[in-house]
Amino acid sequence: MVKVPKLKLDSYQPLRDVIFETLRKAIISGDIKPGERLMEVSLAEQMGVSRTPVREAIRRLEAEGLVTMVPRKGTHVSELSSKDIIDVLEVRGALDKLATSLAxxxxxxxxxxxxESIHKQFISCVEKGNMEGAIxxxxxFHDAIYAASGNSRLIGVLSSLKEHVYRFRVIYLRDLNIAEHVEQEHQQILEALREGNAExxxxxxxxxxxxxMDAIVEALNQKKL
Amino acid sequence: MVKVPKLKLDSYQPLRDVIFETLRKAIISGDIKPGERLMEVSLAEQMGVSRTPVREAIRRLEAEGLVTMVPRKGTHVSELSSKDIIDVLEVRGALDKLATSLAxxxxxxxxxxxxESIHKQFISCVEKGNMEGAIxxxxxFHDAIYAASGNSRLIGVLSSLKEHVYRFRVIYLRDLNIAEHVEQEHQQILEALREGNAExxxxxxxxxxxxxMDAIVEALNQKKL
DNA sequence: GTTATGTTTTTTGTATATAATATACGGTAA
DNA sequence: TTACCGTATATTATATACAAAAAACATAAC
Incomplete structure (x- = not known):
């Protein structure tokens, strides 16, 4: 059974946005698992709101691809196969390349x-063994590069893809060792940006x-998914 | 004032989908112009439905980036500047490249x-001067390549970008001469695909x-937008 | 004449009610 | 026992009603 927290209505924001964020986080963090159904009435009751804003939030989740709707049947959290994540990473690879080049x-x-500041903090997290912070x-770091690309469409598409990557990590690879090579690679990218060397x-x-992608595929193979 | 046709309720499809398609076409074809407001009540009345499905359709349009919503104020059709279209084309360029390579x-x-069949029909349209058909x-042609990429995420992102490109064409460049070079370039791409030469x-x-992109930028400069 | 303020109107945000459809369950007949 | 049909129930789809905010307008004060 899907469980979500009751809403806090602090600053004024439309309910649909608050609900959307709540559900989105719950899905990405794995609190609501793939395949689970999202039922409007029960979600609305738990959150103490009516069905209308819940429906609108679900529509937006659908647009992001986090849930799948079947008319007259209902909504369930999208499955995330290794094919899916490879698809996402292929796209992300092409766009990340573009973003870095533009940046x-x-x-x-x-x-x-x-x-540079973010990179320093990254190193510090790694040294302290603070993996969550490092992630x-x-x-x-990547968001800052996207921002520097100056292409808002690109930023939008990438931020939507990012969610799927993160979701995948949470579901399958809680212990993925992200720090390997990453520090050095970030360092090199940073230098290239500094020099303005797009190529x-x-x-x-x-x-x-x-x-x-290779690390993820390898991790998947080890778990023989 | 925004005008939309009354709905035809032939095959069973949720109203929100029918409305979404109706509005989407109206925006892309330029029947509803950038900046124009979309008012729920008036749209609902014109279509002979209630506000609820209209709202849901508008939410989906927002997710596609075709309209912009401001809470408690309303919705208007997104503007489309030349910066926007360059942004879109940059992204599309990277993804088209990826799609073709995968294909x-x-x-x-x-x-x-x-x-090959599509390409033949394209040539035939060009010869007859049927520009609409050629477009x-x-x-x-490009859709078929996307499909051959086998990456469904990529297909999804590209199909959303396509709408913006098409919308831009309709708004600014009704007379863009698309056939120039295109026939030859398609021919070459087709050959590379046949050989499986990804690079x-x-x-x-x-x-x-x-x-x-160059053609569009040039056309824009001529109109000194 | 202009600005400020109060009131009306318009429009969106949310809640609830009703309709339609899909699913689950139980009974009956082969 | 199994397959089929019908009914009951759960759930979504749509419509409507009400609340709240924003915009438009008018009026009064300076």
């Missing part, structure tokens, strides 16, 4: 400084994602 | 035949989109 051409000095800093930056980021 | 590795003989065949296919498709 090399357009990045502002202040954005470089922000990247967060890894995400931040090299693109190449490095392509490799970076490919390595991640 | 070269995975394409089935039967899919090759389908591509349709151009779209079909060459990728390169060709990258060029293909870049040429399209």
């Amino acid at each position: 090399a051409k357009r990045v502002q000095p202040q954005q470089i400084r922000a990247l 967060r800093k890894d995400i931040e 090299r930056a693109a190449e490095l980021s392509e490799n970076h994602i490919r390595n991640q | 070269a590795k995975r394409v089935q003989p039967q899919q090759i035949r389908a591509l 349709r065949k151009d779209i079909e 060459r296919a990728a390169e060709l498709s990258e060029n293909h989109i870049r040429n399209q």
